[in-house]
Amino acid sequence: MLLRHARSLLFLPASNTRAIVKARTLPCDMVILDLEDAVPPDRKEEALANAVAAVAEGFGSRLSAVRINVEGTPSHGREMVTLKTSAADYVVIPKVENPRQVKDVFSVCQKPVIAMIESAAGVLMAQAIAAAEGCAGLFMGNNDLRQDLGIPPLAGREGLTLSMQSVILAARAARIAVFDGVFNRLDDEAGFEGECAAGHALGFDGKTLIHPSQVPVANQVFGPDPQSVADARRLIEAATGGAERFEGRMIESMHVEEAKALIARADAIVS
Numbered sequence: 001m002l003l004r005h006a007r008s009l010l011f012l013p014a015s016n017t018r019a020i021v022k023a024r025t026l027p028c029d030m031v032i033l034d035l036e037d038a039v040p041p042d043r044k045e046e047a048l049a050n051a052v053a054a055v056a057e058g059f060g061s062r063l064s065a066v067r068i069n070v071e072g073t074p075s076h077g078r079e080m081v082t083l084k085t086s087a088a089d090y091v092v093i094p095k096v097e098n099p100r101q102v103k104d105v106f107s108v109c110q111k112p113v114i115a116m117i118e119s120a121a122g123v124l125m126a127q128a129i130a131a132a133e134g135c136a137g138l139f140m141g142n143n144d145l146r147q148d149l150g151i152p153p154l155a156g157r158e159g160l161t162l163s164m165q166s167v168i169l170a171a172r173a174a175r176i177a178v179f180d181g182v183f184n185r186l187d188d189e190a191g192f193e194g195e196c197a198a199g200h201a202l203g204f205d206g207k208t209l210i211h212p213s214q215v216p217v218a219n220q221v222f223g224p225d226p227q228s229v230a231d232a233r234r235l236i237e238a239a240t241g242g243a244e245r246f247e248g249r250m251i252e253s254m255h256v257e258e259a260k261a262l263i264a265r266a267d268a269i270v271s
Contacts, residue, residue: 001063003112004177005059005091006030007206007222008215011182014047014066020054022028023062028215029206029269030063032167035079036070044075047077065114071101080108090136095144095248098122099132106134107122108264118144121214123163126170138171139208140164142181157198168203180204186211196221211212224266232259 004031012019014033023031033051035044055064066088068079083091089112093105096115106113113134117126118141129249130138142160146152151159164180171178180199183192196207200221207218235246236259243252 001029001061001262001268002177003030003063003114005265006063006177006179006203007269008209008218009065009139009179009206010212010215011038011067014051014054015039017050020050022212024059026212026215026220027063028209029061029211029219030065032065032067032208033088033198034067034090035075036067044069046218048075048079051088052082052086055089059089061114063089065092065093067116068105070095071104080105083108083111092116092139094118095122095127095264096129099125099128099135102129102132102135106132112136114139116141117163119148120145120163124166127173130170130174130176135174135176136165137177137179139179140167140181140204143184145181157195161202162202164199164202172203176205177205180207183214184207184210185246186213189217193217194223208228223269224262229263229266232262235259236263 008028009030009032010021010023010026010028010030011034014035020033033054035047035190039047051066051081055066066083068083068091069076071123087222091105091109092109092114094116095118096102097119100116102113114137115129116139117133122129126138129135145160145163148160168178168232185191196218208221209215209218235251236256238246239251239256243250
């Protein structure tokens with residue numbers, strides 16, 4: 001599966017072996033083994049060993065990634081060197097504010113990098129970060145970004161809209177994937193579904209998640225629905241080139257390319 005086709009990207013503490021085993025039974029598109037915030041300092045080495053073993057065993061058709069600790073922390077260098085020879089598909093970097101951070105990790109790990117944008121400085125540098133060598137995608141880190149911007153924790157996402165759109169623009173200009181941030185209120189399914197729908201409408205490819213219960217909703221919202229896929233197939237069959245009428249609307253080559261991309265995404269998810 002291409003990264004941009006991923007709908008549900010689930011963070012798991014790499015120190016939690018039971019959660020890692022369970023992840024192999026979940027319908028998520030990516031498993032992200034976390035070495036950073038979810039792991040206490042005295043378990044960093046154990047978590048790294050677990051992550052390497054887990055990606056070696058694999059997650060079936062799911063993509064795999066490992067989130068390392070930020071530069072300057074004691075385990076950062078060791079994690080990069082260790083992951084170079086691992087079977088992880090991607091390396092996730094937290095708190096990215098400079099393209100150099102991406103280049104440094106990519107040069108050591110030699111694996112595609114996903115950069116987390118978690119601060120005002122990161123948002124303002126998102127275009128350069130997205131264009132950095134080795135950068136394959138961007139994650140919104142909305143929890144830390146809220147704090148950096150001074151937005152109350154329980155406020156809506158209105159204050160984040162410009163930041164999210166800026167990060168999406170940066171990713172699209174660089175032709176890389178971009179994913180919405182996590183949703184913390186685990187008992188608020190309606191709120192989660194609404195945030196997924198809003199993120200999809202903004203242009204995010206999928207959503208990062210913190211609990212297995214969130215996977216089905218993210219898959220449904222960010223995945224092409226059967227009606228849209230059927231419509232895309234009819235559009236392609238009907239198109240003859242140039243501007244023309246199709247089922248009450250005007251279409252041209254741009255719409256044909258959109259339809260092909262939608263079908264490709266649907267086919268990737270099914271396979």
